[in-house]
Amino acid sequence: MTLGKLGRFEEAETYHFASLRKSRITLGHNHPSVGMTLNNIGLMYHQKSDKVMAIKYLLEGLEIMKTSKASDLSQIESLINIANAYIVIGEFYKATQALEDSEVIVSRQFLPPLSEISYINDTWGTLYLKQGQLDKATEMFDNAALGRETMSYGGTVHVEILVNAIKVAT
Structure with missing residues (x-):
């Protein structure tokens, strides 16, 4: 993962x-x-901006x-991850389906995984933002920020979600 984030895609691919x-x-x-691994x-x-290959491997892995x-x-x-890939290419229906499927799995948990719930809310926020639904985007980013604040006030992910909420406001 680190090699890809550094832009060293050939090494990462190998x-x-x-x-x-x-x-x-x-x-x-x-x-x-x-x-x-898939x-x-x-x-x-x-990360390499090859969305077709990204979705292919994400779906195969799932x-x-x-x-x-x-x-x-x-x-x-x-x-x-699949929802985020579909959001980038504008396949909002497929992104919605992936997020709804993730929420079904969360709903079966005895102890809901707060970090995943926040990540789901953040992804809903991104989806709504891309669709121009600013009120819904704000609500979901706020929900994500509250969840992250509960777990790690001021941590990197908490701050990233707050930045997403600020993007909607501006």
Whole structure:
């Protein structure tokens, strides 16, 4: 992930695909770790602005996570990543579906995962902002900020969500 964030995509691609090959050999093709590796490849392509490849790998990773019964948190994060990829290309219906699916998984939790709920709310905010629904975007960014504040007042993610709320206000 770090190599992609640094813009060193060739190295990141080499690393991710080597990891995928090794995971498939040692764990099989339908293991949750293989799904997570595919998710990471999708995120790398998202950072690289190759949205078609990003969505391809994110969806493939999610499918393996679902069939292999990966942890709910892994599936939620994958669905949020898919929603973010669809938002960028303007596929708002598909982004909405991914976010709704993530909320269904959250609703089954005995102890709701606050960080994922905040991440979902932030992604809803981004979706509404892209659609020009400023009131809804503000509400979701505020909800995300409140959730993050509960967990880590003044932390990086909390501040990032506050910045998103400020973007809507300006």
